[in-house]
Structure formats: structure tokens, C-alpha cells
Amino acid sequence: MSERKPWLKHYPKEIPSVLTEEPRPVQQYLREVANEFPDKVAIHFLxxxxTYQELYEAALKLSRYLRELGINKGDRAAIMLPNTPQAVISYYGILMAGGVVVQTNPLYMEREIEYQxxxxxxxxxxxxxVLFPRVMKVMPKTNLEHIIVTAIKDFLPFPKNIIYPFKQKKQFGLVVNVNHKGNHHLLTEILKKPVGEEPKIDFDFNEDLALLQYTGGTTGAPKGVMLTHKNLVSNASMCAAWMYKCKRGEEIVLGVLPFFHVYGMTAVMILAIMQGYKMILLPKFDAExxxxxxxxxKPTLFPGAPTIYIGLLNHPNLQKYNLSSIDSCISGSAPLPIEVQQRFEEITGGKLVEGYGLTESSPVTHANFLWERPSIKGSIGVPWPETDAAIVSLETGEHLPPGEIGEIAVKGPQVMKGYWNRPEETEEVLRDGWLFTGDLGYMDEDGYFYVVDRKKDMIIAGGFNIYPREIEEILYEHPDVQEVVVAGVPDPYRGETVKAYIVLKEKATVTEKALNEFARKHLAAYKVPRIYEFRNELPKTAVGKxxxxxxxxxxxxxxxxxQSKQA
Structure with missing residues (x-):
């Protein structure tokens, strides 16, 4: 086994290679932790x-209301919220009702919402x-039957709940009033209802879906990744095993990573509720x-992305703040620069290590060790418990020996069931139980893995996955654009940033500003190109690609x- 899985010999004795978690659906953990720690604070939000008892009862009320609205086992229900108590209530309420959560980015514009x-x-x-008008525009074009509305102020303490609407009007330029009638529902009214009993629904732990998490692919068309209860529970259990020094019911997790991103959802929300931790939620990342x-x-755990840590380290008033409570951080979503890791550890006194994963694996498959073993520079670490990994030849499909570059493939209980309604694309990436990641890398003699390039052209900017084809299709809709290609170019803060190379039609005079305004009407802000370069022609293959x-x-x-000139 050590020859086949050389990383296992490096596991500290506290980390098991096989998990012994008793199978049960995601939402059951909320009921259990509410029984164990009813009065413990589950969420701190501004x-x-x-408390855990309040959180459980709120989710229970919502679940019963969803059943009344006709949500049955397997029906999909979308959440389009930032990190708020309502996002957690909604997630567990949908699962208790037997539904499948569809996570939707609140930054999405009408076209993106409609597609999903x-x-x-x-x-x-x-x-x-504030997002109600946006959703209402697309609702007639979809299968949506009901919209449940909440507001940030609904879960703010006095006097913030009084002040916030005025700030909201200043920021968004509108105040939205929704009445609780017809197919429009207010979460505040739902939560006034009596608790009642939890719906009795039989769950197949291995097969039943808990989540559709949308991602993109080489074609640029977003795909719904089907994640089961087993996928999510297994990955959160792996995370708990990896962080073996963390004490049940005692840790405090900083929830800056958005829960509509699979890493924040698993490594913050599901893990915290599974272990009875306190979550501190921030609706968006702001360094100060x-x-x-x-x-x-004083959070002890701080899962994040490199851009978050970079943003904090570059804040002009960093030295004014005491960050010494932070003990453990696993960075995901993008490569972690070694200098960022070292400086963050110096300032906090805690540990920051790089991990690796993808939406299709719930998401984590690899990480460096937090304790006992040093992080390996440039490495994504070793596979997590019950996770297998290999480097596969692009030519022969055979597993390659240490040191040789090929495609990273992973296998484990966290690997998705497949893509929603896309059997052919599922077959492309799932083969004999192995998930082919599309990333190129190698494994060293000790079983540590390294990513050297992405097989796909996906851009990772600020921790967001961005797919060039989607942006290209929008820019091609502009009447002055003849050809366009979008690529990720190096950026010291975001890791990569989006650049569009444009060839204009003859006599066209569109400016960079006008193109940018056009893109912003159709794309979430983080997808809009930061750089535009106009060219007479673009490099192509012999067949015109x-x-x-x-x-x-x-x-x-x-x-x-x-950089050479500056040096």
C-alpha cells in the first residue's frame, strides 16, 4: 500500500486513512448539534x-413551509444569498424538506440566472x-413557481436593522417592498410559524442528491455538478480528520468564503455545523x-483564498490589528504564493497551508499537513483520507511513475455523481470511478502532488472560476466586434485577471469604455474583462482556431x- 500510496507513510498517527463516520444525510447533523449544544452560538452576523437551537428551529419552519409550497423529495430549490444567517437556514431548510439545493451567485445578472x-x-x-427585481424579470422564462424574499436587516441587531435600509438605498438606489401573498413569500413571515415536526423523508445516503453546484467546462457552458449527501458529508469528515487538533464545540470559524462557492459551503458551513463550531459570517470580503x-x-479557523490573505497583508493598517487568535487556515481556489504563506504565518502565529480540489470533488482532495509535517513549497500536498490520486498519461491513459507529468486523476467518496442531464460530458471526466481533473501535474517520490498547468483554459481570478468562452460569446454580440479571445493573464493580487483581445470590424470605432459598459450589462462584475487590447489580427492555427x-x-x-529590466 505504501508503494501504491506513498503519502500514507507521512500521515500523523492522529489522521486515519479510512473514515468511520456513520452514514447520515447532511441536515441530520444540524438536529444532532442542536441537541448537543442548544444554547451555543452557531452564527454571529454583524x-x-x-444559537444552534434557533438555527435548527428556523430551518425546520422553512422546511415545512417548502413542503406546503409543493417541494417534494428531489425537487430543486435555489439559494441566491450572500453569507448571512438566512443562507444557512435556507440550505438546511431545503434539505430537511427533501429538496436539492441549487447554489446561485448573488452577483449574477438576468441572463445567468435564467440559464441556471x-x-x-x-x-x-x-x-x-434588492435582487427581487432581477429575479422577477426572468421568472416567467423558467420553472420557478415561488420566490421567497429576505433582507439583510432581517437578521441585524438593533439599531443596525433600522439604519441598514438607509445605507441600502444609498448603495443600490432602491427600496424594494414585497408583500407576503400569492407566489411571493417573506422569510420573516415564514419564521413566525410554529415549529412542528421535521418532515419524515427517507434518504439514500449514497445516491440522493443534496446539491447542484454549477461550474463551467471547456465549452464554457455552466454545468450542474451533482453532489450527494455522501459526497458532502465525506468531504467535511475528511476536513475534520485533517484538522485533528480542533476541538469539537470550541472552534470559531471565520466565514468570508461565500457559501455559494463549494469550498466555503463545505469547509466553513457544513464542517462548522458537523462539529458544533461558531461561525462568524461576513456578507462580502472587505479587508478592513x-x-x-x-x-x-477572535476566530481560530480561517479557510480562504490567496486573494483574501493578500488583501489583508497589503492593508495599510495591518499592524494595528491583533490576528493572533488564528490557528489554522487551509487556502484553496488558486495557487498560494509561498511569500504570502510565510508572511501570514509570521503575523498570525498560526498555520496557513495550500490545498487543492474542484467542484466535482465537493471540493477538497489534497492538502498540506497543518501540524507535525512541514508544508512542501509549491506542492498542493497529499491526498486526504479515503482519497486516491494518480498522474495519468495523456497518450496511453496509464498511471505514470513519480516525477512524470500527466493529468491529475482522483478517486474517493467525495467525487460527484456526475453532471446534471449531461451523460456524455460525465463519461468524459468519470472513468472507472476516477475523476479526471483536467489539471496537469506530477507526484514526487513521497506522494506529494504538484500542479504545473491547467489543461482547460479556465481563469481563476480572485478565487472565482471564470470561463473565457462565456465572456467571448457576450463580446461577440457587440455589433463592432469581429473577433475576440479572452484569456487569464498574471495579476499580483487576483492571481489572474481577465483580458480580452479584440479585432474590430472595418470602420468600427467602439472604445474600451463602451465595450466595458456593454459587458457589465450581461456579466457578473468579476467576469468583466479588466484589460482590453485592440489588435489587427489574432494568432491562429492552420484551421483558423x-x-x-x-x-x-x-x-x-x-x-x-x-521584471528583468527593473531588476
């Missing part, structure tokens, strides 16, 4: 505290009041707010030349 609702077939969506929150609330990689290489060479 001063508002919600149509593809998933969601019958209900839970969203914010995060620093103040760390100093005041635009060579995106050539442009990226050209950009990297230009940056290297600039």
Missing part, C-alpha cells in the same frame, strides 16, 4: 447571534429584496472589516522582460 434556473428546473428561489472582525471576535495559449505566453514573456 452583532446578531443565533432553466437548466436546474428549480421551483423555488430564496433571495434578497475582516481585520476588525478578527481582532474583536485562435491560439489563446500563445497570447498568454506572450503576456507572460512581456511581464518577465519588464
Amino acid at each position: 452583532g446578531k447571534k443565533v 434556473m432553466k437548466d436546474s428546473g428549480a421551483k423555488v428561489i430564496i433571495t434578497l429584496d 472589516t475582516t481585520l476588525k472582525t478578527i481582532q474583536k471576535e 485562435i491560439l489563446r495559449r500563445a497570447l498568454v505566453d506572450e503576456e507572460r514573456k512581456r511581464l518577465d522582460d519588464e
